[in-house]
């Protein structure tokens with residue numbers, strides 16, 4: 001089943017069950033200073049869950065653009081090696097604002113997966129929060145074998161948007177992707193085996209977490225679910241990784257064309273290709289949502305993503321800016337569902353190339369500087385790059401810290417982050433004093 005049909009089938013299913021299908025909100029959360037970027041479908045409903053905002057409906061469903069690059073939900077480091085993690089992804093979600101709770105949520109999810117998308121029940125596993133007897137019983141009543149329902153603690157089965165906000169125990173649905181159904185083991189769930197993949201998280205919203213970590217009940221128990229479109233597409237399209245789905249394949253194809261390489265090259269440098277494809281999606285959608293590369297809170301995320309992708313491109317052999325061309329493939333693949341991308345095509349290209357050119361001017365010399373530093377580290381028999389060197393890479397060569405960390409990690413090395421932060425604070429102080437005395441001089445003049 002193609003992604004476009006998966007999106008439509010999901011929305012139609014919940015529409016037929018009284019949910020209002022709504023558009024995705026922007027990646028930049030409206031009026032929420034606690035959240036860097038929209039990281040889940042529930043972000044646009046936060047105030048509704050908390051009872052601060054009333055809506056003329058009590059059920060909704062969305063396909064939400066999400067970005068997970070910081071804080072509680074940060075998948076940036078996993079992108080590349082992981083067969084299924086992304087910075088940007090789409091989340092399919094159904095929401096109840098006090099309308100229904102655990103029973104219907106579980107019933108709907110099971111019906112959609114097994115009777116509409118026809119997933120084989122013998123590959124599905126369920127997890128529930130450690131003390132959630134009710135959820136376990138409801139899954140059993142739905143027809144799930146008891147041995148396939150597992151209990152986990154806070155880390156896996158208590159969902160929070162961020163440090164604060166609506167939260168509650170959750171129940172996840174996992175899928176076994178392996179070739180031998182008889183080889184399934186309960187230990188595979190939430191483990192490191194890529195044959196097992198979480199596909200849907202059903203959150204039973206019961207509390208608001210405050211800044212001190214305290215939990216107060218929300219006005220009415222509610223529901224927030226999130227299923228990764230890329231993961232469901234992976235299952236429904238019979239492939240092993242989300243990068244092989246129709247959402248990402250054309251983007252990877254474009255990268256291969258640009259480096260004039262084929263599938264063998266891809267298989268050899270899979271992590272690099274996947275990083276470029278993933279980051280190009282984040283770049284296109286962030287720019288379309290009005291973010292520009294810069295040094296500010298949100299702007300710096302875009303700068304970091306472009307620079308990471310540019311660096312990875314260099315390791316694949318790109319000498320000149322190429323990301324705009326990859327972003328074009330993202331637009332071609334996604335514009336049918338997100339027409340905004342079509343309108344923003346030109347600006348996405350201009351902004352991406354300008355930032356890439358800016359970075360390319362210092363990338364080669366920065367890498368040379370880092371190489372010298374790494375040789376020195378070898379002579380000194382240390383695996384830690386001094387923070388002042390990482391700071392110089394940032395300040396002089398425009399290397400975001402996480403890029404330096406990534407390059408070092410590829411060789412089993414690390415950075416003295418504390419010393420780096422000290423350098424950054426000192427520089428901020430110097431520029432504060434410089435601005436202050438400049439203002440003073442202007443006044444005297």
Ligand code: GLY
Nearest residue numbers: 040201224225226
């Ligand atoms: N809000 C549910 C999830 O992101 O998993």
